[in-house]
Amino acid sequence: MSEDTDLATRKMQFLYALRSKGVTDKRVLGAMEEIDRGPFVRGLFSERAYEDMPLPIACGQTISQPSVVGLMTQALNVTPRDKVLEIGTGSGYQAAILAKLARRVYTIDRHRRLVHEARAIFEELNLHTITAITGDGSFGLQDQAPFDRIIVTAAAEDPPGPLLGQLKEGGIMVLPVGQSDAVQSLIRVHKTANGLEYDELRDVRFVPLLEGLGKD
Numbered sequence: 001m002s003e004d005t006d007l008a009t010r011k012m013q014f015l016y017a018l019r020s021k022g023v024t025d026k027r028v029l030g031a032m033e034e035i036d037r038g039p040f041v042r043g044l045f046s047e048r049a050y051e052d053m054p055l056p057i058a059c060g061q062t063i064s065q066p067s068v069v070g071l072m073t074q075a076l077n078v079t080p081r082d083k084v085l086e087i088g089t090g091s092g093y094q095a096a097i098l099a100k101l102a103r104r105v106y107t108i109d110r111h112r113r114l115v116h117e118a119r120a121i122f123e124e125l126n127l128h129t130i131t132a133i134t135g136d137g138s139f140g141l142q143d144q145a146p147f148d149r150i151i152v153t154a155a156a157e158d159p160p161g162p163l164l165g166q167l168k169e170g171g172i173m174v175l176p177v178g179q180s181d182a183v184q185s186l187i188r189v190h191k192t193a194n195g196l197e198y199d200e201l202r203d204v205r206f207v208p209l210l211e212g213l214g215k216d
């Protein structure tokens with residue numbers, strides 16, 4: 001098999017794995033077909049970019065499992081008019097997928113290095129609607145609030161208050177919450193005129209949402 005055919009096969013298997021794990025929304029699948037996970041995984045693990053596995057990235061962090069990225073994106077129900085905030089840029093993969101579905105994406109990470117590396121990939125892929133910012137995302141991004149959608153890709157004990165405050169009425173937030181490092185619960189919050197409604201989606205495992213900035 002030539003290298004190209006091999007890559008095409010792996011990409012097809014990648015999309016098949018997403019569907020078989022419940023990612024059925026056509027727009028989400030389309031965005032995940034368009035955004036190649038390859039450039040977001042560097043070095044040693046780049047060969048495994050098309051496996052449905054979380055993989056290590058710089059700064060001791062991880063790029064999430066593609067099916068979890070798909071399920072979270074699907075739960076967020078992004079529309080083309082939406083302004084979206086992501087906490088936990090990591091590799092930039094989730095933000096790139098959101099950029100295919102939303103009008104505008106803001107993404108924050110506490111590691112400067114991850115933000116710089118993600119920005120370089122966004123440039124390369126001509127994803128000009130993403131703004132990546134170094135900061136403690138627990139406080140959200142007051143200047144750009146309110147947001148139609150908020151996604152948090154690191155686990156907190158509870159949904160951070162400032163993020164709930166920066167969610168528009170009618171908006172949706174998807175995030176992992178839980179006390180344990182081993183397993184957390186992925187939840188969806190709807191902000192309605194009558195207050196917040198919560199639903200639990202599934203068990204997940206994310207790196208923790210930490211305070212302050214990282215060393216690099």
Ligand code: SAH
Nearest residue numbers: 063088090091093094109110137153209210
């Ligand atoms: N969405 C990423 C994966 C995120 S891993 C992707 O698609 O690759 C979780 C990320 O959350 C890590 O990069 C970590 O540095 C970041 N993080 C943890 N606590 C944070 C905080 N308080 N503010 C901003 N980012 C944070």
